[in-house]
Amino acid sequence: MAWIKRTFIALLIIFLLLAGAVAWLLVGLDVNQYKPQFEKLAAKQGIALKLDGDISWQLWPQLGLQLSDVQLAPLQLPRETLVRAERIAVGVALKPLLQRRIEAREVVLVAPQIEFSVDSEGRSNWQRVSQALEAQRKLPPKLDIPKHTQQPAQQSIQFSLEKLRIQQGLVAYRDARTGREFKLADLRVTADNLIPGGETGQLSADAEVRGSSLQAPLKLQLESTLALDESLNGLRLQPLQLGFAADNGARATVHLRGYLRRDNSNQPWRVQMNLNASADPLRPWLALTETAFTPRDDTALQKLSIEASIEGSEQKLDLTPLQLRLDSTAFSGSAQVRNAELPGLDLSLRGGTFNLDNYLPSPPEENAGETQAPEASRAAKQIQPAPKAHTVQPAASARIGKGTRQATTEPLPLSALRGFTANISLALDQLHAAGLQLVSPELQLTVDNGLYRLQKLSASIYGGQLDTNGELNARAQSAEAQVHGGLTGVDLGKVQEALFPDRKVQLAGAASLNWDALTKGKTSRSLQQNLRASAVLSSRELSIAPFNLEKGLCQLFSYAENTPMPNRDWPAKTHLQDLRATITIKGQEVKVGDLLAGIENIALTGDGTVNLKRQNFDFALGLSLVGQNTSADGCTVKNPRLRNRPLPLRCKGQFDDIDIGTCKPDSRRLDDLLREELKYKAKKKYGEKVEEKVDELKEKLKNLFGR
Template sequence: MKAFGKILGIVILALLLLVVAAGFILTHFFNPNDYKDEIRQLARDKANLELGLKGDIGWSLFPWLGLELHDTSVASASTPNKPFADLQLLGLSVRVLPLLRRQVQMSDIRVEGLTLTLIRDKNGAGNWENIGKPAQASAAGTQPTAPQGASGEAPKAQVRDIPQPLQLDIDSLNVKNARIDFSDEQSGKQYGVEGLDLNTGAIRESSSIPFKLSAYLSSNQPLVRAKTELTGSLRFDRALKRYQLEDAKLSGELAGDPLQGKTATFSAQGQLLLDQAAQIAEWTGLKLSINQLRALGELKARDLDKEPKFTGGLSIAQFNLRDFLDGIGQSLPAMADSNTLTRLELAARLDGGLNSVNLGDIKLKLDDSTFSGNLGLADIAKQAWRVQLSGDRLDLDRYLPGKAVKDAEATSSSRKAEVDATLASATTKGDSPLPNAPTQQAWSDTPLLPLARLRGLDLDIALNLGQLTLDKLPIENAVLKLHGQNGQLSLDDMRGELYDGRFNAKASLDVRQDVPLLSAQKHIAGVPIERILEAQGQKPPVTGLLDLDADLTTQGNSQKAWIDNLNGNARFDISKGVLLNANLEEQLCRGIATLNRKTLSAEHGGKDTPFRELQGNLTFRNGVASNPDLKASVPGLTVKGNGDLDLRVLGMDYRLGVIIEGDKSDMPDPACEVNKRYAGIEWPLRCRGPLELGAKACRLDKDGVGQIAAQLAGQRLNDKIDEKLGDKVSPELKDALKNLFKKK
């Protein structure tokens, strides 16, 4: 038995020596370069490939099955002169004996100078699509038939064991200076990867595989170039269909046309997991930076085989958004305050799908404002924004365009000079001439609305703000609901409290055509009108609490067009008011003194004239507001009037009638003593000039005063007739005598 074992050992040793000897003989006496033509033909027949074997083929047989290819090209057999792959060197070797156990044990795999040129032609066909397909049989009659058994029946299928997957064991993979070019002749787009280097550690299943990948990426539409580097460790389990990328870090620089000559430095890192069995993916420990922007978060996706859904969280540290956008070549629209968007901080929950994203539970800090709520894109492709936010305060004026204001100031410079000249010559003296009506345009014709952008908006916005500053008005407890789609935008609700009063408004904007159409409905209750005017930079002519209902329409895309095309109706009522710089008492006293044929010894009344109410209706026609029923109640007086407000030049032209009806006691100056003869008489005033003048634009209407004088003279004569004749003549005769002296 012992001798048998020795003999068996000698036999095995002899066989091993024989195998080694055979390998030595094959590798030294068999040259694969002598069979290049056969190798090329085999590639044509089995894989539809045209191999260009320009360099030598190096090989070894045992104990490593090794292969080295030099200066090799690969093309489709249908286009042999247009290779899609070139290779300077491919080197690999596999242990022979483990292959018998379905184990792949390889040394280093080396790939140098690989160039892939992939082209999709104008018909949409790629130059790589026929690769791997065997050549078709030359004749249909040569197709092999299924083998049959002795009885002419097809043999039964053999039951085979399910093969076990190959076990990989590779010392390393090294790819150096590879290049991939892709061009699409249909769209003209080109993409490139160059300078690609890949180095890995040992590649073994269920083990951590360290790697480093670097490359330069480019595209022509738009023209973009990026330098990238990816490092980390890869772990995979093919049986569980589970793949992990641990301690991954992607970094690089991006430049190109979208960045307008600027450069963006970016970095992203974290732990990535793909579980194909569960159809989930995760990115945890996410750290992202782009220039000065820094963010943390996590992202999880599910239902990868259906309609993927993702959830996660995001936190962005405070940064200067204005500087960030400038650093990546993005310009902001002109804003009234250039110090806006300098502080932005965000924390939110993420969820969405392939074409939607939503930020929930938002904690947003923007400059001096803090917001909470939800914000998202219901449809990314259509830019369908959905916003529900609550905030403490927002000064919206800071973020609105400031250019229009400057243009308006430049446009109205000539009008301002006109008004200043009128103000300089204006006086409250009743004997001075009426100011001239303004003629200079007060509004800018600079386009304000970005029509193309507005037509593409899809909005559903709801805002609740503790304080909103809009058009310099401090609105408390503001509510705003805005909806927009297909070129039609509607302000469904805007309400709030203003200077202890309240207001609400609705509006719509139609930009489907070249000339936008606007409409608005407003309601104001108990708002101090002087505060509104002061906020607009105007000097108020009156003070008081304003109630207003208005329904207005207009069209155009500038301040001037909106005023020129303004139409609609409004009703106003100002209570507890004061007519500033309006000494109506002095004006009336001067008129009474004229009738008394006396001269005033001093000025009378105070600087302002209080009134209980001021009300009326306005009809707007192409920028001119007609006011046929102006009514004001002043202690002891009633004022009625009618006239026009020309909003195009901010001018007024009114005729007023003042009726004395209150205290008829003697006034301090005997020249303007009021007696019963003047009770119930409507004293005429004329107001004309820029709105800024207020009551300074009003004068006593001397023609009207002359008519009153004639009326009073006739009244005195009638009184004399009654006094002289008494009851001596019949009433019919007295009436006839009075009629003789009536003014015709």
């Protein structure tokens, strides 16, 4: 056992000699003299390094240097501090140190703080930094280092980073315009083998995301395998995985695989990546981000996924092919993102069947705020279950019938509609929207810095075709909009059943409608009040219930001729032939004029108004009989003076109170008709003497009243 003892003693002596040599070396080497070289090394990268504290040696757990109170800023803007750190530990290689050279191998940043900010005028500090770095790249400033502090070549600093550690880091973002703040707190980063041109490195990081618009902290985790090329002009990810998670169940993952590369430092970066991202479940993200939105269907907004191949440069990125999936609906196409003076987006997607109604907000409860206290109203809304997909049609009816109440006086976000360009093309196999079912809908929209042009909106709808286009100008102080288009051959019965299934008015038959509309305003309410529109409605065969206009005309004849009504059943329906009408809209008032139609042997003319705010209507109609009978089994008119002349009928009432008695003889106009008929009979009986008697009566009345 003696040899073991001698071996142990020999090793101890060797260790003591080495420790003594290192101690002698460290004592004899004042590392503070390397401060200028650290600063010069940073300056070559366009960074102003400020070391307020001393540089000291670290012996455990690894031989190295400690830099305290460190600040980093752009060399051209030394006061624009971006990074602060309590302490930076730099691990050094032992063999170069024995040659009195410092070769950095590992860097540990303790409690670094990185701040990004946008001032009230929209200027960001990183823009100022990038401009400073660009100026530094074009004309590198000289670093003034006193000659007596410069060291000979054998006492130089070399940087070959094998490991990077960040502990208790903080990255902060603040926007003075919106008041929003975000922080990456408790940031921890571990990176190994970050040697340019060396072996593949490993990178991992985790942090807690906090923000003014986040209800709770969001946990972030990153894992990546990467490689740097020798000239630092290339980065290969193989792959990178980013995960997000919150305590309320919100989850999202992002996978990236590919590379970033440029030919040299003066050339733009080229990108080639494969992206795969998903958020599942998606709904918890609404609660996490304080999004005041609840879709009416429980199955909506459950999952979102994106797959794309990304290729391009800093100026333009192409996402081709692009695959999107929202819940059960898949979309495929392409996209292009442009980074120019005006950022731009080109998007072309085609999907299957999509139910837009399921993604609209839940309809407000009727009269909830009028009959309940605010607390009771809010409680009722919280316990009220969201309507299922099959309840969409009534909701659409309420939305269209009473949607005018939702207009607000809040200014339109016009500034958010400017500052970018876009070309958007969307197409679907089927679309369910506002209770309607559209087949092969297609949308083409262009945006040019606040000018929105709807180039095309088309779809097949209930046996007919929709085609419309329009324009929205948001460049000025207020928005201006106009739209033109039409519907041809649409089955009004199916449209009415989809939009107003509970309405008492029932339509049947095909019709066509062409329209032109324009409006302007600063709020949604002013847009509604300033709406001016005109439309032309036409139909060859149309029926409307529960009105029977022939019955109303027969009642007029019975009253005028003092004859009984025909003893028959009158159906609660009117068949109109060759209907044509012009419609004008001014704000919430709709006027119908030049109404022409045929009903058996009856010619229909008239006009009327519809008040959307008050939910009522008033139509004055004229019914003219052609021949003796209104129809084969209708009523007979003996007096030829009552034929071929419009007889007054009035349809007036509230939308919710329509019944078969809504259309009645117009008593005001009917009295004039009867007086005219009595005058005719008197004149026929007494001849010209009637006119003389009338003149005498007028003269007596003037004398009586002194006029």
